[in-house]
Amino acid sequence: MxxxxxxxxxxxxxxxxxxxxxxxxxxxxxxxxxxxxxxxxxxxxxxxxxxxxxxxxxxxxxxxxxxxxxxxxxxxxxxxxxxGTPSHHAVCLSCHRIFPVDVGLQSDYAEVLDEEYGFEAAEPRVEIYGYCRDCRATGKDRAFKEKLRSANA
Missing domain, CATH: 1.10.10.10 (Winged helix-like DNA-binding domain superfamily/Winged helix DNA-binding domain)
Known part of the structure; x- marks a missing residue:
């Protein structure tokens, strides 16, 4: 480059x-x-x-x-x-840190999306939401989940 x-x-x-x-x-x-x-x-x-x-x-x-x-x-x-290559990320819902992750899509994902849903894929990016190791170790994930439950109650 x-x-x-x-x-x-x-x-x-x-x-x-x-x-x-x-x-x-x-x-x-x-x-x-x-x-x-x-x-x-x-x-x-x-x-x-x-x-x-x-x-x-x-x-x-x-x-x-x-x-x-x-x-x-x-x-x-x-x-x-x-x-130029797809970038995938894991996002912590508690501390909001973003981590690069190496996960793949099935090789024919674009064809499946088009055939089953009539959806033409443009750029593949995966975002996975959850809780990082640090937040789980300190219990921040449980506090955040409880806060969500209270808000939705």
């Missing part, structure tokens, strides 16, 4: 310092909100604003360089670098 500058040129996007910094931050990270990306790049360029980071994340997502998702109930959009 070429440099981020070359990638931006191939996508007919301006090669700005902000876009290159955003891509560098997200290339090796888990999905981040625009605010989290802003915090990561702010030290490198104090002139950048949160709105600049958000606008650039959106532009990069629109052009296929970033993936956009809303994994958690907080409704915040998270961005991750589009590596």
């Amino acid at each position: 070429g440099s981020f500058e070359e990638i931006l040129v191939k996508k007919h996007l301006k090669r700005t310092k902000a876009r290159v910094m955003i891509l560098k931050v997200l290339e090796k990270s888990l999905p981040l909100t625009a605010g989290e990306v802003y915090e990561a790049v702010r030290g490198k360029d104090m002139r950048l604003s949160l709105s600049t980071v958000y606008i650039n994340c959106e532009a990069l997502a629109e052009n296929g360089l970033l993936l956009r998702s809303t994994m958690l109930a907080d409704g915040l959009i998270r961005y991750e670098y589009a590596h």
Whole structure:
């Protein structure tokens, strides 16, 4: 893969310092909100604003360089670098940590979705929700489950 500058040129996007910094931050990270990306790049360029980071994340997502998702109930959009291979995540419902996981879909999942449901799959991403080892060990999962039961009662 070429440099981020070359990638931006191939996508007919301006090669700005902000876009290159955003891509560098997200290339090796888990999905981040625009605010989290802003915090990561702010030290490198104090002139950048949160709105600049958000606008650039959106532009990069629109052009296929970033993936956009809303994994958690907080409704915040998270961005991750589009590596070209499906990225799957486990999301802790208690502490909200996101873990990369290596799980596979059955090889013919796209055909099954199309034949059985008339659904054409675009990009395969799996998000598995549950409780991480740390939350289970400290009992935070039980506290969270009890809170959910109370809210639904």
